[in-house]
């Protein structure tokens with residue numbers, strides 16, 4: 001489906017709804033003072049994480065393919081793997097992570113207060129979140145877009161060609177503190193349709209309402225809708241295979257990726273270049289299985305993995321920091337396939353492909 005997203009994003013790029021901060025999206029207030037993180041400023045978080053020996057990573061915990069908690073308490077997902085890659089780069093151990101599950105409304109305050117070191121919770125990069133709040137966005141690990149899901153058994157005639165006209169008068173449910181609630185409100189207003197927007201704390205509650213029939217429609221990032229629909233089909237929820245996800249052209253751009261506290265440039269670099277290392281590893285053919293045998297390659301692969309000319313020690317990391325990340329989770333393509341492949345979030349032909357395959361996944365050079 002993301003093939004369709006990619007094509008339609010191109011059309012929508014200029015008209016996509018802006019994710020303005022006009023609602024309960026932002027749980028921390030704007031400030032011009034340095035954030036009270038207890039971390040100091042420059043370099044604070046890297047030293048803190050190294051001294052502690054674990055990384056505190058803020059995730060959702062109920063976002064299929066991004067961050068989920070299994071009954072045994074183990075975490076998985078593309079966001080979870082990004083946490084592990086950072087921990088492996090900084091601490092040499094991809095398991096040295098304390099996950100904190102956060103609602104959308106809680107997440108920025110948790111980062112600002114120092115409760116977490118990095119926020120990797122399917123979080124959309126927007127202007128207000130970046131510039132009004134005490135956040136810095138490092139890189140985009142998944143290009144998403146908001147869609148809507150309905151049940152044709154309740155809303156007769158609903159098809160994937162559907163649009164705002166089909167939700168006139170509907171009870172629309174989503175989770176609070178998101179771009180989602182802003183986009184749907186603004187989109188409905190602009191389309192001249194009236195909706196009854198019901199926001200809940202966690203998106204799974206919106207899904208419960210949808211299944212119970214108290215919500216006519218649910219809306220969130222397309223990946224979330226596909227993920228929840230797949231999970232419900234697998235769980236045998238009656239009628240789930242008929243649920244319709246529309247419009248084919250997402251109603252917004254939702255670039256998702258890791259967020260750090262602002263003005264901590266050293267830590268920002270560590271998180272950002274860990275993501276770039278996963279991107280570059282895929283480009284250079286370095287995988288979880290072959291990383292050890294590639295260590296002695298010269299050139300860019302050598303520099304990436306800690307060989308001659310390596311640049312990681314100058315960042316305050318070990319020379320083999322990124323080799324450790326790749327050993328822990330694999331390259332970006334492997335991370336994508338492991339977590340999003342099972343949800344049928346097809347990568348080919350989408351923005352989540354590598355740049356040399358027509359996508360937007362692009363790492364600057366390791367030089």
Ligand SMILES: N[C@@H](CCC(=O)N[C@@H](CS)C(=O)NCC(=O)O)C(=O)O
Pocket residue numbers: 060061062063064102103104121122123124175177178179180201202203204220221223224225254256
């Ligand atoms: N990307 C949007 C939406 C994020 C969001 O909350 N997405 C849902 C989609 S699955 C989610 O994470 N739900 C899990 C939860 O509420 O814990 C944002 O940054 O505001």
